[in-house]
Amino acid sequence: MLRWRRPTLPDELLIDGRRVPVLATRRAGARTVRLKANAISGCIELSLPPRGGEDAAVTLLKSHHGWLAARVAGWPRPMPFAPGASITVDGQPVLIDWQAGHPRTPRLAAGRLQLGGPLESLPGRIERWLKARARADLAEQTLRLAAVVGRPVARVAIADPSSRWGSCAGWNRPEGARIGYSWRLILAPTWVRTSIVAHEVAHLVHPNHSPAFHALNRQLDPRASEARRWLARHGAALHWVGREG
Numbered sequence: 001m002l003r004w005r006r007p008t009l010p011d012e013l014l015i016d017g018r019r020v021p022v023l024a025t026r027r028a029g030a031r032t033v034r035l036k037a038n039a040i041s042g043c044i045e046l047s048l049p050p051r052g053g054e055d056a057a058v059t060l061l062k063s064h065h066g067w068l069a070a071r072v073a074g075w076p077r078p079m080p081f082a083p084g085a086s087i088t089v090d091g092q093p094v095l096i097d098w099q100a101g102h103p104r105t106p107r108l109a110a111g112r113l114q115l116g117g118p119l120e121s122l123p124g125r126i127e128r129w130l131k132a133r134a135r136a137d138l139a140e141q142t143l144r145l146a147a148v149v150g151r152p153v154a155r156v157a158i159a160d161p162s163s164r165w166g167s168c169a170g171w172n173r174p175e176g177a178r179i180g181y182s183w184r185l186i187l188a189p190t191w192v193r194t195s196i197v198a199h200e201v202a203h204l205v206h207p208n209h210s211p212a213f214h215a216l217n218r219q220l221d222p223r224a225s226e227a228r229r230w231l232a233r234h235g236a237a238l239h240w241v242g243r244e245g
């Protein structure tokens with residue numbers, strides 16, 4: 001996949017006072033220009049054929065301005081890591097309570113994330129704290145549930161993927177599978193996070209989405225479909241946590 005910007009295509013669009021980046025990608029199999037308003041990345045995405053298409057892309061941006069504006073208006077709002085701002089942890093609102101006298105390491109108490117230290121490093125410290133909490137929680141839950149189905153897990157890792165909440169690789173390796181999660185699940189309600197864990201652990205037994213997989217998944221987590229609905233509705237907003245604009 002090659003990515004570049006042609007001079008004829010804008011780098012960004014101003015939509016209702018919001019600067020929205022435009023990302024153009026050329027795709028080998030593409031025959032026409034396609035337009036997408038990506039609520040997760042916060043970008044307007046254009047996919048173009050291997051050659052040409054710039055004029056069609058510009059026309060498409062103009063003719064779909066109203067459509068784009070409606071989509072962008074429905075995007076989540078950025079929730080930056082900043083003093084006085086609010087984020088969610090385990091689905092509960094948490095106020096970022098920065099005071100010079102607080103310790104540098106964040107501490108969660110009574111709906112407040114207390115921390116001091118330099119303001120420049122505050123976003124990074126909050127993100128590291130959330131990731132550490134996510135890793136510990138997800139690893140603990142995964143190993144506990146993997147023991148229930150009697151399958152080994154070699155590694156539980158966290159990352160920041162845009163298109164999936166969890167992944168399971170090497171389900172049949174004797175040394176155990178590698179399970180990965182989005183750290184952003186720590187922002188979601190606990191039962192939603194547990195549901196993703198149950199989904200990945202069910203893949204330790206069934207590396208597919210067969211009826212047998214769903215039966216085991218439901219057995220491990222009766223709220224599986226409810227969690228899927230929650231993520232379909234609120235998942236995009238989790239990707240706007242820690243974002244400035």
Ligand SMILES: [Zn+2]
Pocket residue numbers: 199203208209
């Ligand atoms: Zn799956």
